[in-house]
Amino acid sequence: MPSKREREYARRRYQKQAARAARTARLRRERLLVVTFTVIGFAALVAALLLANRNEQPQAGETPTDIAPTDTATDPAALEPLPTTNPEQYEAAPPASDALAQDWNVTMTTNVGDITMVLHGADAPQAVANFVFLANNGYFDGTACHRLMPDALLQCGDPTATGQGGPGYSWGPIENAPEDGVYPAGTVAMARVGGDGESMGSQFFLVFADVPLPADAAGGYSVFGEITGGLEILQQIGAGGVDPNSVGQDGTGRPATDVIITTVEVE
CATH class of the missing domain: 2.40.100.10 (Cyclophilin-like)
Structure with missing residues (x-):
């Protein structure tokens, strides 16, 4: 029958082994998540590039449209509004x-x-x-x-x-x-x-x-x-x-x- 000291030593050794196993499992899960997110992000990037390329190319039945740069000659928001006044209002025209x-x-x-x-x-x-x-x-x-x-x-x-x-x-x-x-x-x-x-x-x-x-x-x-x-x-x-x-x-x-x-x- 193992002595009290031997039993205590075995218990500590088991705890250390369990802690190492848990740490290893955690690291494995983290690496797996990193790989997964990397793959998802890459796939999303590829999909976005493909969609952008599709939008740049006219599809069957579509007509390509050229968008000119905005400038003060074509953008109404860039124009100064005309001045307005609020003069007196009258009830009737003069005779x-x-x-x-x-x-x-x-x-x-x-x-x-x-x-x-x-x-x-x-x-x-x-x-x-x-x-x-x-x-x-x-x-x-x-x-x-x-x-x-x-x-x-x-x-x-x-x-x-x-x-x-x-x-x-x-x-x-x-x-x-x-x-x-x-x-x-x-x-x-x-x-x-x-x-x-x-x-x-x-x-x-x-x-x-x-x-x-x-x-x-x-x-x-x-x-x-x-x-x-x-x-x-x-x-x-x-x-x-x-x-x-x-x-x-x-x-x-x-x-x-x-x-x-x-x-x-x-x-």
């Missing part, structure tokens, strides 16, 4: 009699140069009274001309620069529209909603090249003045074209050259 049946000289100062006009109160009294009223109240100051019809006209007068803004009222009917539907270079006329002759507000357009604008169900467009200086500035803006990121179905859009009205002075 047509405020035009006094006379001519009014206007100087519209912009960031690209001055444009001068003469407004004919006798020909379009409501349109002239409306423009003079808004100009004298600073309504147009700081606003952007938001719409360009290439080679034809520039539209201004919307404080929101969206084409949806106005003074809080609308008016009509249409005044002094040309019978033949042709608006000569230098024409100043009121913009309106299509088919609605009572929808004029603050938006107007400056024509820099002869353009036919056919009448719709409501008629033509109220002509209330003519450009006397700065026509070449408008023509240069027109030559610059429309920002390609803003072109609508009708071919109009935000002018590529921003036009900001600083002040409008009436005499």
